[in-house]
Amino acid sequence: MPAVLGVRVAGAVRRAADTVGTLDLLVVTERPAQVAEELPRSPAVVRVLERRDDVVRVLAASGSPADLWLAAPGAAGGTLLAATGSPAHLAALRVRAGAGSGGLPAGRTEGEVYAALGLPLIPPELREGAEAIAAAAAGALPRLVDVADLRRDLHEHSDWSRDGRDGLERIAAAAAARGLAYVAVTDHAEDLAINGMSRDAVRARRAALAEVQARHPQVRLLDAAELNIGLDGGLDYDPEFLLAFDLCVASVHSHMDRPVAVQTDRILAAIASPAVTVIGHPTGRILGHRPGYAIELEAIAQAAAATGTALEVNGSPRRLDLSAEMVRIALGAGATLALSSDAHAVGELDYLHNAVATARRGWATPRDVLNTRAATLVGRRA
Ligand SMILES: [Zn+2]
Ligand SMILES: [Zn+2]
Structure with missing residues (x-):
């Protein structure tokens, strides 16, 4: 539309919430x-549902309701902030x-409003309440992990375990095209x-990995499971x-229905194995389908920290496991995270972004x- 000068994603999508009810978009005009x-x-619009002031609510062709926040360029920052939320962050x-229920300062950019x-x-991922505001005021906001920090994906399936849809050749090419230096091909074990x-x-x-590896020297394919x-x-298998x-x-x-002590003990046993570098999707939750099984996360995170085992943040949009809240607990106990796509097709390598966003919500x-670390630290523990 010629009258539209720019569009930005806002709302719960921009905050990287686990689930999203409404899409929010800033429309600069x-x-x-x-x-x-x-x-x-x-x-892109099935129909207009409602119009209030400068917000137009539509039913998008994707099937989702979408709130389009219309703003002039000079007010775009304040509107983007309002459209991003969360309500608790805006209230704080x-x-x-000292604005009571009134408006916040205007601004061309969000940076101007905060200034x-x-x-x-x-960062939008930290806008859930007052805590990040206190940290920002004290100059103590963390430098959050970013997609650009990651050169490796540690959890990816190929057609060797049949639930993966792509072969090793396509995985190598896709990983190289995304600038990944390493991808661990973690097909399911017996x-x-x-x-x-x-x-x-x-x-x-x-043997097949070695052949494909020879044709793709720019990306290292890890022989993983x-x-x-x-x-x-x-x-x-067996330890050897x-x-x-x-x-x-x-x-x-x-066996996801076992009591917390059983679930915790079996994961602690896996952590104790010298062959294990990463604990995958540590709670097993599937969003909108099943909650995670019960675990004593602090005990698991402490053991993981002590042995140098990483706890995964699985970037599948159905999982996001660990959750952001659990990431904070795990980091508080000293654990290291592995951010992974758990891709079952090469297009899903982009799920790495979801893992990064969830980790950012957990202040990682x-x-x-x-x-993010040097390649020599990735792989089997000594
Ligand atoms: Zn799995
Ligand atoms: Zn998997």
Whole structure:
């Protein structure tokens, strides 16, 4: 639309919330009335649901309700801040401004609005309440981990475990195109009855990896596996066989209804294995489908810290596991995170962004993340 000067994603999507009810978009325009009038003709809009002041609520072609916040360039910063929320963060900013229920200072950029309140820009992922405001006022905001800090993905499936849809060649090319220096190909291990790799399959895949590796020298393919943590904490294969892998992720895929002590003990047993570098999707939650199984996260995080095992933040949009709240607890106990896509097709390598966003909501810095570190530190523990 010619009257639209720019569009920015706002709202819960920008804050990287686990789930999102409404899409919020900032629409920068000098002619809000014209934009509102022309919106119903956009192919992205099914129909206009409501118009209030300078917010137009539409049903988007994707099936989601979307609030379009119309703002002139000079007010775009204040409107982007309002459209991003959260309501609790905005309320705390109003208290700081002494604005009561009134408006916050205007601004062309969000930085201008925060500066008028005597604050540095607060990253959207931290805008959930007053805590980040206090940290910002004290000059104590962390430098959050960023996608650009990551050169490695530590959890990716190929068609060798059949639930992955792409072959090694495509994975290598896609990882190289994304600028990844390393990708760990973590096909399922043999105890997963439906599609785990037998020992012969592991050996055959190892040979195939070496062939593909020779054609893609710019990306290192790690010969890796996603192991299954048994009810007693046991793992697939045997210790000697496991140590031949470059890297192992170990995850719970069965018996998720056991009491907290049982779940905690089996994960602690996996952490104690020298073959295990990462605990995958540590709670097993599936958003909108099942809560995570019960674990004593602090005990797990302390053991992970003591052994140098990383706890995963799984970037699958169905999982986001650990959650942001659990990331904070894990970091408080000294644990290191592994940010992973758990991609089952090369397009899903971008799920790494969800893992980064969730880690940012949990106040994670580059120092807290295994896959920001030098390559020699990634892989099987000594
Ligand atoms: Zn898994
Ligand atoms: Zn997986």
